[in-house]
Amino acid sequence: MSTPKIKAAVEEMVNPFLEEHGFELVDIEYVKEGSNWFLRVFVDKDGGIDIDDCGRISEYLSEKLDQNDPIPSAYFLEVSSPGAERPLKKAEDVKKAVGKDVFVTTYEPVNGLKEFEGRLLSFENEELVIEVGKKSHAIPYSKVASARLAIIF
Known part of the structure; x- marks a missing residue:
């Protein structure tokens, strides 16, 4: 599956959970660094997100990814805040x-x-x-x- 299709599939899986819990999807990256692939999901909410928020989203998304399996190879899942220098994608x-x-x-x-x-x-x-x-x-x-x-x- 191509990177744009993977990103679209992940967005479709995670968006209902994020919207239900007051989070905003900022960006999704699927990139290779060295020999490893990383799926990075950047989320935010009013007042910012904390480590517990990232953990809940990661658990939910990990379960969905396991069920739907849109990524054929091994990868690391990271859920985090976009940080102080947040990208302005839209x-x-x-x-x-x-x-x-x-x-x-x-x-x-x-x-x-x-x-x-x-x-x-x-x-x-x-x-x-x-x-x-x-x-x-x-x-x-x-x-x-x-x-x-x-x-x-």
């Missing part, structure tokens, strides 16, 4: 990040740059406006390669 994530510090990369240069780290001022009409230093940059959402919350000192 437009809805970007909307929630308005007013916060972000790090955004683009597929092609915008105003001569492909990396932007600063305050997300707005996200309207499929355009992000990020203040970097004293300059604002309008970035079409279609040109965003990746985005995440940032910790700027």
Whole structure:
């Protein structure tokens, strides 16, 4: 089964449990590191998640994975918080990040740059406006390669 199909199958298995218990699925990764495969599920909720939350989700998902067996080879399952530098995978994530510090990369240069780290001022009409230093940059959402919350000192 391909990585996108595995991620879709895992999402379908875990989402009902997450929604029922007030969690949000942030991201799923299925990656090979060295000789080992890792299935990483990143979840969050208002106020943040703790180790007990991760344990409950891991137990539930492990049981579902054993029942449905969408992954043919051995792998390690990890359930965790997305952390302080949470990825902004969907437009809805970007909307929630308005007013916060972000790090955004683009597929092609915008105003001569492909990396932007600063305050997300707005996200309207499929355009992000990020203040970097004293300059604002309008970035079409279609040109965003990746985005995440940032910790700027």
